[in-house]
Amino acid sequence: MGRYGLAFAAAMVAAIFATVFGVLLSKSELAFEHSGGGLLTGSDWNPVAGIYGAWPYVYGTLFTSGIALLLALPVGIAVALFLTELSPRWLSTPIGVLVELLAGVPSIVYGMWGYYFLRPLFQKPVEPWLQDHAQPVFSGLGWILHWIPGIGPILQDWLDMLFTGSKIGLGFLLAGVVLAIMILPTIVAISRDAIKAVPRLEREAGYALGATRWEVARAALRSAKRGLFAAGTLGLGRALGETVAVLLVIGNVATSAPRLFAPGATLTSTLVNQIPEATEPVFVSTLLALGFILFALTLVVNISARLVIERPWRKTP
């Protein structure tokens, strides 16, 4: 009989998924009729005129989540490796507890910390310093790349404006950094478990062959590859969906330029900003369509991550 209970629980999950998907799809039908593909590709968002182009929000979501993953994944794996392989037990246990505590901190707290503590720091020393010192490096890189036919000049344009913007602290970079800090505990916790799960025999074999501690750690990292990938995926999923913390630090402007210091907006921040006062049926439907786009985005991320991990096109496991 136990299996029916479990099957019931599993069926509930499937039902919830189907309902969320169905409701979002049916409610956003009006928006897709109104805007068509322009909803995804247009960059003009003007509810007064009834023009809805959500590209800047899709862009903001991808840009900030990308920054977050780029910063958090290497650091997170490094911390996990240190905790499992190198640190003495008296240190790894308390740090492990701290990581779990940080993973449980509500996102609004990270947002407020970002707004009150990080923003002034970004405004004064961080962003001007990056513009003076990092921008020349990237501009130089752009000059080298611009010889590539086709995309070269575009890349150069992008790299030329990477470390520019309003420099008031609020913007893509601050949002990305706050997100990175938020997803770091998740990434550390999952990678640590993945590395821990590497069989002891493998390590012992390594030592038996005369490998150093560091070499054994690196081998363990290679064995734990899938787990690390899962850590990245889960972290990215959290970053894509994060709302309130981003709202506080991103500046809430529809921007689609690769400027790290420019204020931007994400799908989620736009939703929470505009839903309370949306009364026009098309406007409401468009906001639900943004939810649908976000849902589809996370689905694509999850599926592609799964494909990379499982590699069904390969014969051998």
Added chain:
Amino acid sequence: MESPERVGVSIEKDHPSCVIIRRLETRSPLKTFAIPIAILIVAAAFAGCTNNVPPSTSSPAVSTPASSAPTKTPSTPAPAPLKADLLESGSTFVLPLAQKWAAAFSASNPGVSISANGGGSGKGKGDITANLVDIAGSDSIMDDAAIAKAGGDIIHLPVAAGAIVIAYNVPEVGSTPLKFNADTIANIFLGKITKWNDPALAALNPGVSLPNEDMAVVHRSDGSGTTDTFTDYLSKANAEWKSTVGKGASVTWPCEKVTPACTGASGNNGVGGQVQTIPYSITYLGGEWADITKVQTGVVVNAAGQAVAASAETVGASIAAAVSTGAFDDKLRGSVTNMDCPTCYPIAAVTWLLVHEHQTDKAKGEALVAFLRYVLHEGQALNDDLNYNPIPAAVVAKADAFVASIDYNGQPLATMG
């Protein structure tokens, strides 16, 4: 899982295989509880279907479930004390005040509990249309089409007035308020004025040393009645604003394309906080928040050419002018911005409570009428405490007539109370 024999290792007591086998042998607690839990869930789901009556004014008075019957008396005799639970949602502009009114009214009428929930004017209008709440707070009106959708009997009661002020953070300028007019405000948010020492601002403020600094323009990122009023004013007072931006609770801000430091923040508290912390920033915000967020505010030149600061008198003058010029219609709907009188503060706003004229629950209707009367009269004294402005007496008299028309089954409820 490989069996230990095959590997040729002697079985240890805590070898993983043994642990698994031991666990399988003991009866899983899940098995014991799964069926009762599943039954409970199914039962709860069914119970939810039958008991889940939405808190609506349209449900008949007597259809309360048996379990809660003792707490509710459906047919209250006329002289008995008021007894009802009222729900409010909507405008966050009026929310702090609505909560004070509710608390004060419940203190003298212990049988009545009023829960004020906010959520935004759009939510309030949607909720009253769907009969989910008894009172909706809104900073904008419902037009005839919207009223028809809500059953055709929505009445608008102006209950509080307020000003939207221009707040800024310019360390070089002291506490003497800077002067703005419609064109400079419009041009700042259009992205045409980007420096604090712009000639247009300097001409308005002779003798003030304005710094050569970039403006950080802050606007509301969330849809808001404050933005609606602010853009309503600019649409009336500046032709370019009207043609390029227009009026709405969420608009596209042209300065975002021009001024690098044009950003949005959520809520009055958000924009106020941003202006307080970012030097050379400027925003518009609900006047009652200027004190809370400790920001410097400016004066605005009105349609009659006078520079006016926001106050109870200057906002009241705007409402009076709106009533006398017909900017307010006979249903007390209208806009009070950009009024042409010497003492009018031009960016004035009114907040309404929206209720159904025809009540479907007598006890609720009686409590509602008593509460609305309280809000329009004694309750107005609380407006000052929270830095809102009271509604002028001439408008209150008109609103009283609407409250008197609220009925239950065709009988006016006001005479009973």
